[in-house]
Amino acid sequence: MKIVAVTACPTGIAHTYMAAEQLEKTAKKLGHHIKVETQGAMGIENELSQAEIDGATVAILAVDIAIEQAERFARIRQIKVPVQAALRDPEAIFHQIQGIMLKNV
C-alpha cells in the first residue's frame, strides 16, 4: 500500500520526529510504502506534493495541532490520530487503515 503521512506536535522539537520514525519503521516492517512529512520547529520537511498525495491510497495525520496546507488532503481517505498514538502502538494505526480500506472496497 502507498501511504502518505504528516506528523506535528505542540513544540515541534521531539514528538514530531519520534512519530515520523515510528511510522516509517512500522510501514517497513509491515511491507508498506510510506512518505512522512514533518511539521516541526524547522517548518515543513520532506514535503508531500499534491501528486504524491493524490497517488497514495490513504493518509495518516498524526497531529496534535492544526497543520499547514491542510487543503492538500481534501480528496484523500485519511485517518487522524494523536501523535501519542503513533508512538504507543503504530501497528494499530496500520490495522485500522486496513479496516477502513476493506469497508470501502
Added chain:
Amino acid sequence: MALEHHFVCPLPNGTHARPASALEEVARGFRSEITLVNGRTGQRANAKNVLAIVGADVRFKDPCRLEVSGPDEGSALPALIAFLRERFAQCDHEAPAPGRPAGELVLPPMLRQAGAALRPGTPLVPGIGRGRLVRAGGFRLPEHLPVNGVTDVAFEHQRLDRALDELIVWYGQRLAAAGPGVEREVLTAHRAMARDLELRETLLAAIGRRRTAAGAIAEAEAHFSARLTASNNPLLAERRLDVQDICRELLHRIYGAAARLPDLVLTVESIVVAETLTPGQFLALDRHWLRGLVLAQTGATSHTVILARSFCIPTLGGVNLAGLEGDDREVVVDADLGGLVTALPATVRRYYDLEQARLSGLSRRLRQFATQPAVTADGARLEIAANIGVAGEAELAFAAGAEGIGLFRTEMLFLERAEAPGEEEQYEVYRQALQAAGHRPVVVRTLDAGGDKPLPYLSLPAGENPFLGYRAVRIYPEFEELFRTQIRALVRASAHGNLQVMVPMLATLEEVRWCKRIIAEEQARCAASGVAHDPAMPVGGMIEVPAAVFLLEELCNELDFFSIGSNDLLQYFMAADRLNPRVASLYDPLQPAFLRVLQQIVEVVSARQKPLSLCGEMAAHRRYLPLLVGAGFKKISVASPAIAGLKAELAGLRQGDCRRLFALAHESETAGAVAGHLATFPVQQAAPLIRPELVADGVVAATKAEAIKQVVDLLNISGRAADPRAVEAAVWAREATYSTGFGHGCAIPHCRTDAVQVNSLAVLRLAEGVEWGSLDGQPVRLIILLVVRESDAAGAHMKVFARLARKLMHEPFRAWLAQEKDPDVLCALLREALET
C-alpha cells in the same frame, strides 16, 4: 458634657502601633481631652498617648467610641470623624517594599507538591541559608550599670528628660530622610511612642524613687512590655520591639559606649532575625555561624544590607515575624524565591538539600574563574575591581578575584559613633586596605555623608529632599577640618601602595578645584615635614550628577580618572527615586536615554585617555554585562561575590557581538525594545550541545518533580541557564500538554525558552525509576532533556534534536544511552551520532 462619636474598628489587625500613631497625630493637634473607649472591654485610653491606645487592645470589629471634651471640642470632633472615615482604615496597609516582585510568590513544582508555605519577604541579598532562628536586638541592661542609689536626683532627672527630647528630634531627622513605605511608618510609630506622655511619666517617676536613668529605662521597658504582651494579640506583642528599640536608644544616648550590650553569640548555624540591625551589630555577628538574615524593616540601600551582600549572607526584608517570638526552630531563608520557610518536613528539606547541591556546584565552577583575568571569548580584557565598605573586606575581595578596589566607601568609618574618626584611626584603616591590595589599586571615595546618610556630630539640617540636598562634596567647605583630616590620612597612607582618591557628587569645577587645593596643601604639608607619601597620588571623581556629564572635557583637565556611580546617575538623570515602586520602571538602566549618556561619557573620557570605571549596581548584573562591554567600558567595580560570575559570563561573550548589541540598544526607542535585543542576544554560541558535565549518573529522585529539577539544575551549574526556575517552568508547561515519557523507561522532557543561553542537551540516569505518566505506564530511569532557545528555534541544532528524537525510537540506541558508563565517551559518541 463630652462630645462622642461611635464607630466599629475597621482594622483586621486591630489598633497596633501604626494606626495608633496616626490617631495620636490627629489628637495631638487639639487641646481638648480625647479618649478612646473600647466598648468590648471597657478599657479607656488617652488618644494622645500611643502606648495607651495600643494597650486598649482594640480588635477588628470591636465597638468603640471617642470622647472629646475641652475648649476646641467643636473642631476636634469633626476632624477626628473625618480621620476615622478617610484614613484610619488605610493605616493597616503595608506599603509595598522596594524590590518585592509583584503578585504571588511562585513556588517551584517540588515545593508546591510538598505543600510548603513561605512567609514572603523582599530578597535583599540573594542566596539560601538554613539554620536555627536567633533573635538579635531585644533589651537587656548591661550588668555593670547600676540601677539604684542616685544621690543627685535632679541631675538624673534632667539627663533622662533631655535624652528623651533628643531622641524625639533624632527620630524626626531620620523621618525627614526616610524613603516612603515601611521605614517611614515604623519611624513615625517610634517617634510617637518616644513622645508618649505616659512613657515620660513612667521614666521620670522611677527617678523619683531614686532609680538611676538605666534603672528607670529598664523599669519602663518591663512595664510596657508586660502590658503589650498581655494583650494576647501577636501584633501588639511585636510592638514590644518598638519599646525596646526606644529604650536601647535612650540608654545609648545617656551612657554612650558603656551601654553597648554584649554581642550576640552564635554557636550553631543560625538565621539571625531582627527588627533592625545596625552595620555595627552586623559586623559583631560571628560569620562562621551566620547563615542568613531576616530583617523586618530596612531599605535595599542600607549599609547593613550592603555589608551582608559583601559577605554573601542571604537576606530577606519585610518579613512578617508574627508568632516566631522566642522560637528557635530550624528555618530556611530563601532569598532566591523571596520567602522564609518556617516548616521543614522531609520533602521541603529534600528540595533545599538539592538547592544546596546546586549552589555549591555553581560556586565550584565559578571558583575556577575567580583567579583568572576577565577576558571575552575573543580576547578583550575587562578589569573587574571590588566595592568595599570596611578595610577587612579587601582581603575577601582579592580572594574572590578582584583586580583592585574600585570603590572603598568610607562612610562606614563615620557612622554609629559620637564623633568623627581621627586622622590616626583613618590612616590605619586605609593602610590596612592597601596592605591587602599589594601593588593593586585602591580607589578611596571621600566621605559621602549628609542627605540620606546623616551623621549626628555634623548636625546637618534635614532637607525636604535629601537626595538633592546638602551632602558629599557639598558639605566639605563647611566641615573643612573633617575633609582635611580624611585627606591627611589618605595622603599619608598613599606611601603604602597604589592609592587613588575619588570625590563623590561632583557637579561644578569650583568643587573640583577646591578639593584639589586642599589635597595639594595637605601634600605640601606632608612634604615639608618629611612625611612619606605618594606625591603623584591620582585624584578622580564620581560621575553621578548629570551636570558633570556636560563638564567632562573640563573635568578631564582637572582629574586623573572617573567612575560612574550608575545608581545615583540613573536616579538623577531619570528623575526617579529607585525606592519608589511607582516610578521603578523609569529607574531602569535599559532606558535608551541612559545608555546614550553612558556612551557619551565613554567617548569623551576615552578620547582624553583617562581611566573610566562604572561602580554602580548595573555593573554587578550579568544581564547588563554585554551592554557595558559593547559601550566600551574597560573597567567595572562590583561587590566581590559577583566577580567570579561576571568573569564566567564574560568568557562566553564576544566583543564584536557586544558592540553590535550596544549599537542596536543605543538606537532603540524604548527600554522594552532594548530588553528585546538583550533577550535574543546570543551568548556562548560556540558551546557544544552536550558536555560531560551535563550527564549525571545514579541520581536519586523520588518524584518526577525531583528528577526534572535535577536535570535542569545541570544546566544552571554549567552556566547555561542563569534562572533554572524559568527553564523548569517551561519544561512543566510542555509536560502539561502530555507526558514526555514515551515508554521503554525513557522520557524526553523539552521546551523552547530564552532562559537558556545556549541550546542544550542533558542526560540524567536515575538509580531507580520514577512515575512519569508515561505512554506505557512504566517508571522512567533515563531522562533526556532538550532545551532550545526560543529565538533560535529554526537553527542548526534543531536538526540534531530531530535526529536524536528519531534514534530514540530504536532499542539499541536507547540501551546504549542507558548503559554507557563514561560520560566523556557518552558525549563524544552522542555528538558523533547526532552531528554526522
